[in-house]
Every structure is written in C-alpha cells, then in structure tokens.
Amino acid sequence: MKRKLLIDKAGVPGIASYEVYRREGGYRSVEKALKSMSPDDVVEEVKKSGLRGRGGAGFPTGMKWSFLAKPEGVPRYLLCNADESEPGTFKDRYLMEHIPHLLIEGMIVSSYALGANTSYIYIRGEYMWILHILERAIAEAYQAGWLGKNIMGSGYNLDLHVTPGAGAYICGEETALIESLEGKRGNPRIKPPFPAVKGLWGCPTVVNNVETIAAVVPIVNDGGDEYAKIGIGRSTGTKLISACGNIQKPGVYEIELGLSVEEFLYSDEYCGGMKNGKQLKACVPGGSSVPILPHFLVTKTAQGESRLMSYESLADGGFQTGSMLGSGGFIVYDEDQCIVRNTWNFTRFYHHESCGQCSPCREGTGWMEKVLHRLEYGHGKQEDIDLLWDIQAKIEGNTICPLGDAAAWPVASAIRHFREEFEWHVNESKLSQQRNYGRVSEKTFVNATA
Amino acid sequence: MAKVTIDGHTIEVPDGTTILNAARMIGGNIVPPAMCYYSPLKGSGGKCRTCLVEVSKGSEKDPRPMPKLVASCSTPVMDGMEVKNTSSPRTLEARKGVVEFLLINHPLDCPVCDQAGECHLQDLAFEHGAAKTRYEFDRRTFDKIDIGPYIKLHMTRCILCYRCVYTADQITGSRMHGVMKRGDASEISTYIEKAIDNDFSGNVIDVCPVGALTDKTFRFKSRVWYTKPLDAHRECDKCCGKAVLWNVGDEIYRVTARKDQYGEAEEFICNTCRFEKKSMSDWIVEGPRKIDRHSVISANKYFEPVPEHTPLLNKA
Structure with missing residues (x-):
C-alpha cells in the first residue's frame, strides 16, 4: 500500500x-x-x-x-x-x-x-x-x-x-x-x-x-x-518529490522512501516515462546542487543494483557514481538536452546567488560561469575542461557555507560523467552550435574511488 | 587551558583561543596568512579563506580529523588538537586556490598602487601565487570614490575583507557603510562620500590589506620603500598620539598607526594626527621603526639583513 x-x-x-x-x-x-x-x-x-x-x-x-x-x-x-x-x-x-x-x-x-x-x-x-x-x-x-x-x-x-x-x-x-x-x-x-x-x-x-x-x-x-x-533502512517515512523536465507528468508526488527510481520515473502513477518517446539522457535527482547522473546510473547503481529513492541508495557509490536525494527536485533530461548548457545554466544561477562574503565562492562561481559560457558557445579550449575541474575542486569544501559546494558539485559531476560531451563542444565547435551531442557512452566503474 | 600542536610545535593556550592566535603565539613560518581577520575588530575573519588549515586530529576526546579544511581565524582550539598548516599539501593547495581567486579580479596595478610594498595581497601572491594567471576574462572595475577630503576608495582593488566595515562600525561608534549588492558584484558603499565623516575614519586606510583605501595626502607622492619609518608621538586629546611617521628626509610624507608584525594596528589614531600634523615640530621622534614583515619595506632597513628564505633571492 x-x-x-x-x-x-x-x-x-x-x-x-x-x-x-x-x-x-x-x-x-x-x-x-x-x-x-x-x-x-x-x-x-x-x-x-x-x-x-x-x-x-x-x-x-x-x-x-x-x-x-x-x-x-x-x-x-x-x-x-x-x-x-x-x-x-x-x-x-x-x-x-x-x-x-x-x-x-x-x-x-x-x-x-x-x-x-x-x-x-x-x-x-x-x-x-x-x-x-x-x-x-x-x-x-x-x-x-x-x-x-x-x-x-x-x-x-x-x-x-x-x-x-x-x-x-x-x-x-x-x-x-x-x-x-x-x-x-x-x-x-x-x-x-x-x-x-x-x-x-x-x-x-x-x-x-x-x-x-x-x-x-x-x-x-x-x-x-x-x-x-514506512521507508527503507535509515530513510524512513514519505518524501515529496517535485519532478520536472522531459517527462510525461511533471508535478509534485509523495512517495514512500525506498520506491525504485525506475518505478518513479516510468510508472503512470508518477512521472509516466519520458516525453515524446525520447530516451533518458541524465537525471538530477535532488535539486540543482546535487551531482547529475548519466542515463546508465539513474535506475541502476554502479554495482548493477536497482537504485531506490532513498538517502542511501541515491548516494550509493559516493560522488563517483552516485548523487544525493537532496531536497527532492527531480530533474529529468532527454537525449536532446545539452549538458554543457545545463551546467552553464546552473553555474549562472550560483554565480548570481553567491553572497560574495568568502573569496572562493565569490570569485570562483563567476569564473566557472564565464568558462562554461565560452564552452557552450563554441569558443572553448581543451584546457578549459581541466581548468573547470580545478576551479570547482578549489571551491568545494573551502567556503563558509554549503553554497560553494552546491556550485561545485554540478560542475564536477558533469565533467566526470559527460567529459566526452565537453570535449565534443571544443573539437566540433561549429557542430555543437547546430545540434546536441546526444547520450554519452556507458562507462564501467570498476574501482570507484575518489 | 588547551594543548594544541601546529606543524609539530606544541603550545598550551587558554580555552577559546583560535588556531590562528595559537599559531601566532608560536610565531615563525607556521602562522597562517590572514587577509580579513583583524584581532582588534570583533566579528572579523572567516571570509578570505587564506588561513585555511587542516585539522588532522580534532581533540583528545574526539581524535577524528575534521573532514574539511577550517578557517584558523575562527575555529577555537580543542585540547589535544593537531593542526597542519605548512606541513599539509592540502592546505597549501587550497591556499594557492584562494590566492588565485583573490587575484582574478584584482587589477594587479602594483606599479602605480600606493599600497605596494606593504600590501598583504602582494606578500600572499609572492608566497603562494602562480606566476601566470589562468583568467582570461575582463576584470571587475569600479569608479574611484572620494570619501571626504582625505580618503580615496578604489573598489577595483578591494578583496571584500569587510575590515573597513567593522572598523567604521566599531571604532567610530556608528554604522556608516557596508557592502552592497552580492556575489562578485559586491561593493563597499552606501552614500559613502557623505557618510564617513568623523575623527577616526582614517583608520579604514590602516586596516585595508590592499590598496583599496588610500591616504589622499600621500597618494602618488612616493613609494613606501623610499620612505623611512620613525616611531613618534604627540600630545593628542582625541587619541593615544602614538604613530609612525614615514619620512623622506625631514619631510613627513605619511602618518599611520603603529602596526605589529601581522599588520594590525596596535592603537588606532585620529584623523588630526594622521592627516593634519605633517610637520616635524608637531611630533616627538622616538627613533627608527623596525618593520618585522618580510615585505619590500624591510629590504634595506637598519637592523636586519634580508632574510635568507626570501624566495626571490634564492632563485637569483
């Protein structure tokens, strides 16, 4: 029930x-x-x-x-x-x-x-x-x-x-x-x-x-x-999930924690599956701050277990292959969405919302936004991707409040899982202005560390 | 009392002492740099993140290491705490990052900046910064603002340490200005030209770690390393009257408060002493002032030769 x-x-x-x-x-x-x-x-x-x-x-x-x-x-x-x-x-x-x-x-x-x-x-x-x-x-x-x-x-x-x-x-x-x-x-x-x-x-x-x-x-x-x-393990009770993106039925759903992501995403009771028969490309399961998951890690963990809507299961694999339940903002992307653009959009938000009190967040968020803007509009360089990685690493954990982390995680996870798409934006800069990359290839994570 | 070990040096300090102050009690190379913390100002610190250190052991009771680097200026020590500053690669890496962040929107106009030579950011960049910038975008700029007849605010150079805000709030007794806007658009402001007008407003120049607030009576007159610092005092009915005169020959170019080795004013001085008493007859000179900080001011000074660890000299 x-x-x-x-x-x-x-x-x-x-x-x-x-x-x-x-x-x-x-x-x-x-x-x-x-x-x-x-x-x-x-x-x-x-x-x-x-x-x-x-x-x-x-x-x-x-x-x-x-x-x-x-x-x-x-x-x-x-x-x-x-x-x-x-x-x-x-x-x-x-x-x-x-x-x-x-x-x-x-x-x-x-x-x-x-x-x-x-x-x-x-x-x-x-x-x-x-x-x-x-x-x-x-x-x-x-x-x-x-x-x-x-x-x-x-x-x-x-x-x-x-x-x-x-x-x-x-x-x-x-x-x-x-x-x-x-x-x-x-x-x-x-x-x-x-x-x-x-x-x-x-x-x-x-x-x-x-x-x-x-x-x-x-x-x-x-x-x-x-x-x-109600719930599973240490994730007890029910949780409101606000689902949006390229799904049939966006809206607010109350779920019992421990529901499988697959059921939440594809059953008619909840999201109702992908819109217009498209394929799933990525999913942000807990609001913009949490790491983004590529399609092959949304319904299954890296170990091949079914992923559940719970604090533990969504975080399975750490930031290497997992994410967080966060505040329950479930954002779904289909194959037509551009991750570079999405990351730029998120970073633009954090740049705009940084309070400006401590230096890593104040300066770093603006810098990341500018670099991502350049990548998105086809003027990026190969070094920009490593630069972004380095900037986010220097923001994360070094700020007064968690906004710095929240700004760093989406960038880190996007580069971790969608690096080939970032590289494509650099190498095929003209093409990247005409169409989107599509789904990234599936990777296997044997020794998921760091 | 709490026993704390910083980079292998153990010291016992009163409870509630911050890691930074404990490190300062030990002294030497292990003291983390601080751009925003200013011990006479209540509430300052925690913002610039240059003083981040690694706590490898939380305390005797709870020996777990702290997961994140902590701001040493605002984290109190615990008994048995072990801290790593220069001995932690993580700390140095983060500090390098912070310096880079502070510099990306800094104009780097040191050749024309009056603060050059006694600028904390210069020291910090010299020790921890990279020689080359990776930032390829326009830097943030602002118009220069006059704050009354004696102080110039050049927001472009500001690193938003909030020290001047706390100074105006605490030393002058009434809240006069603050930070407007947010993120990297933040600026020190609020009808500033009209607002700051009292006997102690000049102290915002002394607390500024960079050249954002400068003395208009000294602007572009000389470089600090061409001037000779002298301890001097005078009878003043407003302040302690103890100051440092920065002379060229017998001419007083500039008057500042006496600062300790961490650049913190020992006692704040009033605007009359600072801006208006520029004749040697106003002052009783005590003798030459020794500047402890290993910046360019000390380079040709009376007592100490240049310290051997100065990286630039070692390279040459």
Whole structure:
C-alpha cells in the first residue's frame, strides 16, 4: 500500500480553509500533544520516527532538536525555512499553497516540543501569494484558539509570524536566514557557534524545512514507530518529490522512501516515462546542487543494483557514481538536452546567488560561469575542461557555507560523467552550435574511488 | 587551558583561543596568512579563506580529523588538537586556490598602487601565487570614490575583507557603510562620500590589506620603500598620539598607526594626527621603526639583513 501522509488531502475542495481542514482531522496532533504529551515526549517520538531533514542535507531531525541548548531565562526559537529557491524544487510551494494549515499545525507541535513561544516562517519573497495564504491561515488558527495565549487551556503560548525574504537563494542557508530575519544582510554566519546554541538574536534556534515540520504532524498522530515502518533502512517515512523536465507528468508526488527510481520515473502513477518517446539522457535527482547522473546510473547503481529513492541508495557509490536525494527536485533530461548548457545554466544561477562574503565562492562561481559560457558557445579550449575541474575542486569544501559546494558539485559531476560531451563542444565547435551531442557512452566503474 | 600542536610545535593556550592566535603565539613560518581577520575588530575573519588549515586530529576526546579544511581565524582550539598548516599539501593547495581567486579580479596595478610594498595581497601572491594567471576574462572595475577630503576608495582593488566595515562600525561608534549588492558584484558603499565623516575614519586606510583605501595626502607622492619609518608621538586629546611617521628626509610624507608584525594596528589614531600634523615640530621622534614583515619595506632597513628564505633571492 502506498501511503501519503502529507498531501493525501490536498485534493479536498476548500482544504486551505480552517473549517474543511479541521473537519478532515486537522489539528488532532496539537490536541494530542498539548493534552497528553510532554515536550520531551514529542521529541522522543520524532527521534523514534527516524525523520530526516527534508531540506537537502538529510540530518536526523530528532537529533537536531536534542542539540538545542536550553539555558534558563533565554527564549528559544523555531524557524521554518520556506525559502525554497533550489532550481528544480517546488515541493514546499505545493504543500503551503494547498494545505497551509498542515504547516501551521506542524509549527505548533514542533514549537511546543522545543519550548519556543515565538516562531517564524521565513518564506521566499517570490512566494508572495503564499505568504497571503499563510497569513490568512494563521489568522484563522488564532481565531480558533490554536495560536496565541494559553492554547487549548494548556498554558502554552505561541505566536507565529510569517516573514518574506527579498529574493536571495542564500537566505535558505540557516544562518543567512537568521541574519535576514534579524533585518541584516543575508550573509551566512561563521560556524561555530551553531544556531542550536546561538541563533536568532543570540538565542538557541532550530531551523527546519517546511516538509520536515509538516511531517511532525503524522508522527505525533500515529506515533514515531508507525512512521518508521514506512521507508527503507535509515530513510524512513514519505518524501515529496517535485519532478520536472522531459517527462510525461511533471508535478509534485509523495512517495514512500525506498520506491525504485525506475518505478518513479516510468510508472503512470508518477512521472509516466519520458516525453515524446525520447530516451533518458541524465537525471538530477535532488535539486540543482546535487551531482547529475548519466542515463546508465539513474535506475541502476554502479554495482548493477536497482537504485531506490532513498538517502542511501541515491548516494550509493559516493560522488563517483552516485548523487544525493537532496531536497527532492527531480530533474529529468532527454537525449536532446545539452549538458554543457545545463551546467552553464546552473553555474549562472550560483554565480548570481553567491553572497560574495568568502573569496572562493565569490570569485570562483563567476569564473566557472564565464568558462562554461565560452564552452557552450563554441569558443572553448581543451584546457578549459581541466581548468573547470580545478576551479570547482578549489571551491568545494573551502567556503563558509554549503553554497560553494552546491556550485561545485554540478560542475564536477558533469565533467566526470559527460567529459566526452565537453570535449565534443571544443573539437566540433561549429557542430555543437547546430545540434546536441546526444547520450554519452556507458562507462564501467570498476574501482570507484575518489 | 588547551594543548594544541601546529606543524609539530606544541603550545598550551587558554580555552577559546583560535588556531590562528595559537599559531601566532608560536610565531615563525607556521602562522597562517590572514587577509580579513583583524584581532582588534570583533566579528572579523572567516571570509578570505587564506588561513585555511587542516585539522588532522580534532581533540583528545574526539581524535577524528575534521573532514574539511577550517578557517584558523575562527575555529577555537580543542585540547589535544593537531593542526597542519605548512606541513599539509592540502592546505597549501587550497591556499594557492584562494590566492588565485583573490587575484582574478584584482587589477594587479602594483606599479602605480600606493599600497605596494606593504600590501598583504602582494606578500600572499609572492608566497603562494602562480606566476601566470589562468583568467582570461575582463576584470571587475569600479569608479574611484572620494570619501571626504582625505580618503580615496578604489573598489577595483578591494578583496571584500569587510575590515573597513567593522572598523567604521566599531571604532567610530556608528554604522556608516557596508557592502552592497552580492556575489562578485559586491561593493563597499552606501552614500559613502557623505557618510564617513568623523575623527577616526582614517583608520579604514590602516586596516585595508590592499590598496583599496588610500591616504589622499600621500597618494602618488612616493613609494613606501623610499620612505623611512620613525616611531613618534604627540600630545593628542582625541587619541593615544602614538604613530609612525614615514619620512623622506625631514619631510613627513605619511602618518599611520603603529602596526605589529601581522599588520594590525596596535592603537588606532585620529584623523588630526594622521592627516593634519605633517610637520616635524608637531611630533616627538622616538627613533627608527623596525618593520618585522618580510615585505619590500624591510629590504634595506637598519637592523636586519634580508632574510635568507626570501624566495626571490634564492632563485637569483
């Protein structure tokens, strides 16, 4: 049985309104948590569930919550990261647009678990209409007594605010988000100290993705053990995947982790296969930051095992032959797409979005973009490919925040798997302006190291 | 107290000391270079990434090595930590990369730049940079801006270390300018010509590691290695009055704060001392100043011969 825990009610007419949401069983988790559970019980359930951060890094949420410092007399904050700006990812948008109350319910339960009395949803500025949806939902929740002072007579107070960003991808990085929320320039902070110790206004803070917070609702309702039954291994529960690219049915799907990539890509229930009868060329399984996979590594790992939609299986083989589940932005390319152009496009994005604070990212992303532009438009040289490899290697791991890594990985993986296409762009520069290369040849990875 | 080993040298330092400061306590070749960290300025550091080092042992309790290189200026030491700076090829490779990144948009106009000779980027490029650039595109340029009558901002040379932002914020007491735009379009700005106007604004010149902020009273007058540094002081009601005069003969060409071997001002001085007191009668001279840094300023100085490890001389 394929279960949907988050968006199964998304199709119910009027689910965005409080009455319908409540009638469909909404806010049960708040009732349960406030009446029969202590905050530590909720944290314990989340730990049991094995829920992992849905924003990209996949860090266990229960563990993150237990790291939160709890000094006396200092407020704690829960921030919801709704700054969903990763190219290819649009799952949080779907969730907030259709079932805003699910996020609010999750925020109440999570804030209760962490002992936060003020919580914020930081939403990207481009989602202004969703901001209005959320504000309306919050007003309804206040009116119904789910927010404000003494919620449900439990003595627990919570104020929930929505704050829009101003259009910077970097503000999805948790410390940059905190800076931005404080009204400063959205530069990531230098860690340590981590937000769990010194976050918003110097107080202990937890930052969680929209989907992570929404997933707390079914965990509290049904129990962490029940949630942990779904999925495979350490990838428990369900995940929203936003599928796009050259597929029959782009959209947001909720899958049980552990579904095979082949089924996700080709079954009619999900993506419905390639569009126009074309062949698969490549796939970015988790948003633009994660390594791109060539066609022969999408449904099968290098060892020939079936690849599954899970944190572990997608990362199988490391960066040599694997990728990451990331934020679930599943981008599919058919044989007519140009990887050089795609890599240039991604790099252009990271160049535009680099905050400019630390030198490798500030200078390196611009440099990579210029070199890739040259390659794409047929003016590249053979050395450019090695140069690109060298630039990305010098950015990766040397920056303040993960944006440097996110900019480096797509370039590294594109060169690793599609080097012949890059070389073709140099050697057949005229031809490369007329047509695309097509699929790259299959390689075998015997000793997958480095 | 925490015991830390850097490139084989062990030292005990108070808890919370950063790796960089621990290295500075040891001194010598093992000190990582720092372009943005400036110890008198709170919050500075972590940005330029030239001070990256490899931590081969996290601590006594948790001996695992750190997976990434860490910025030594912002990473506190742990008891039993082992750090590799010059002994780590990974560190040197990354540092070479950072220097290359810093240089790709730098105009390399050292022959006409007033900072030449005492420029940290010059030193860094000399030690870690490649002789040839691999960058084949247009460099980023900006118009020069006058910040009041005494300071010139030449953003083209800026490496965005944020030191001047912290200085204006912390030394002068009110936030005056910051960084506008983002990525490689970032610039030091915000109505800067009108904004920076107070008695300590001249200190942004001293903290600038490159020639982006220069003293207009000294611009193009001489090269720093032709001037003779003298320790001097005067009675000043605004600051400590302790400064360095840079003379040619008896003529004061320039006044700066006294800087230690890492280029950090020992005490900040006011604009009156810096820009207006240019006559020897204003100052009580204490004696010649020894410049520790092995840049071109020290090349023909009074005390030390040129150090033997200077790479250029060894090659010749």
